[in-house]
Amino acid sequence: MKPPPFTYHAPRDLPGALRTLAEVRGKVLAGGQSLIPMLNMRLAAPEHLVDINRVAGLDGIEAGRAGVTVGALARHADVERAGVHPLLTRALRLVAHPVIRNRGTVVGSLVHADPAAELPAVLAVLGGSVRVARWDGRVTVREVPAEEFFVGPMESAVGPGELAVSAFFPALGEGVGVAFEEVARRHGDYALAGVCAVVTPDSARVACIGVGARPVVVDLDRGAADHRGGADRGGADRGGCRDWREAAAAVRDVTDPEGDIHASAAYRRHLVGVLAERALRDAAREGAAARGA
Numbered sequence: 001m002k003p004p005p006f007t008y009h010a011p012r013d014l015p016g017a018l019r020t021l022a023e024v025r026g027k028v029l030a031g032g033q034s035l036i037p038m039l040n041m042r043l044a045a046p047e048h049l050v051d052i053n054r055v056a057g058l059d060g061i062e063a064g065r066a067g068v069t070v071g072a073l074a075r076h077a078d079v080e081r082a083g084v085h086p087l088l089t090r091a092l093r094l095v096a097h098p099v100i101r102n103r104g105t106v107v108g109s110l111v112h113a114d115p116a117a118e119l120p121a122v123l124a125v126l127g128g129s130v131r132v133a134r135w136d137g138r139v140t141v142r143e144v145p146a147e148e149f150f151v152g153p154m155e156s157a158v159g160p161g162e163l164a165v166s167a168f169f170p171a172l173g174e175g176v177g178v179a180f181e182e183v184a185r186r187h188g189d190y191a192l193a194g195v196c197a198v199v200t201p202d203s204a205r206v207a208c209i210g211v212g213a214r215p216v217v218v219d220l221d222r223g224a225a226d227h228r229g230g231a232d233r234g235g236a237d238r239g240g241c242r243d244w245r246e247a248a249a250a251v252r253d254v255t256d257p258e259g260d261i262h263a264s265a266a267y268r269r270h271l272v273g274v275l276a277e278r279a280l281r282d283a284a285r286e287g288a289a290a291r292g293a
């Protein structure tokens with residue numbers, strides 16, 4: 001299939017891109033790795049495409065003490081190679097194939113908001129945010145926290161006429177362990193289900209993909225955290241294992257996945273429990289090793 005007809009715009013700077021978006025309310029074209037297939041399959045038919053690839057200054061990857069800021073034109077592969085955030089790097093290796101990662105953008109992936117995509121879960125579990133700009137006679141920017149950014153399946157808080165200019169991924173503290181576990185039918189496919197985990201000495205947080213309309217974030221309560229003593233002391237394969245299993249069951253129990261042609265709802269639910277246990281245990285072990293515990 002060929003895409004339906006559209007008018008193509010190629011602005012050179014941010015104000016120009018935002019003015020064009022304000023006028024025509026077209027779709028932003030970033031890496032095109034999701035949008036172009038959707039056009040070709042006639043799942044979308046925007047009258048205008050605003051290609052941001054020539055806009056200067058949007059491809060930055062800035063790592064600071066507080067975290068990493070990724071510009072709208074930073075490609076998956078660039079961010080993966082930069083290796084500036086352990087969880088982001090790990091998640092990026094699970095996104096599609098290298099060829100797609102050479103063009104696809106981190107911010108595009110967030111805006112696209114596929115419920116099975118890895119990067120929305122990373123932003124959600126870290127409590128990151130996205131900066132969204134629009135033209136209001138001048139460039140105006142608002143910052144949207146992750147918990148408000150993912151609105152529903154394939155729907156983010158970026159409205160018509162808006163451009164997501166960057167995403168912020170908070171840094172991990174010292175001695176924090178992370179993991180990302182997923183199962184896909186073929187290497188590079190979207191996951192049937194997946195779990196990323198961040199475990200500190202006092203807390204554990206996971207975000208699950210493929211089991212809800214948007215990333216399902218679970219903060220394990222104090223009771224669960226207390227249970228984790230064995231794992232946090234590096235004993236994940238002993239007492240910690242049983243306790244992580246309880247924590248993983250709590251994660252599984254808050255998910256309510258839907259079935260489709262790829263997997264039944266029951267299978268997805270079972271899978272998320274198994275993956276949560278694995279991710280929590282691995283993250284706890286990594287954190288303990290980093291602390292020399």
Ligand SMILES: Cc1cc2nc3c(=O)[nH]c(=O)nc-3n(C[C@H](O)[C@H](O)[C@H](O)COP(=O)(O)OP(=O)(O)OC[C@H]3O[C@@H](n4cnc5c(N)ncnc54)[C@H](O)[C@@H]3O)c2cc1C
Nearest residue numbers: 028030031032033034035096104105108109117164189190
């Ligand atoms: C075969 C295949 C397998 C894939 N597997 C995976 C996978 O396993 N995991 C995964 O996460 N992804 C996967 N993807 C998707 C890939 O990661 C895309 O690159 C990503 O989802 C979108 O990024 P993009 O830059 O290509 O965005 P585009 O395709 O250009 O745009 C996607 C959508 O986001 C909007 N958009 C993009 N950037 C902005 C912006 N800055 N501001 C406002 N709106 C914007 C566009 O208007 C469009 O609606 C796969 C893609 C393919 C083709």
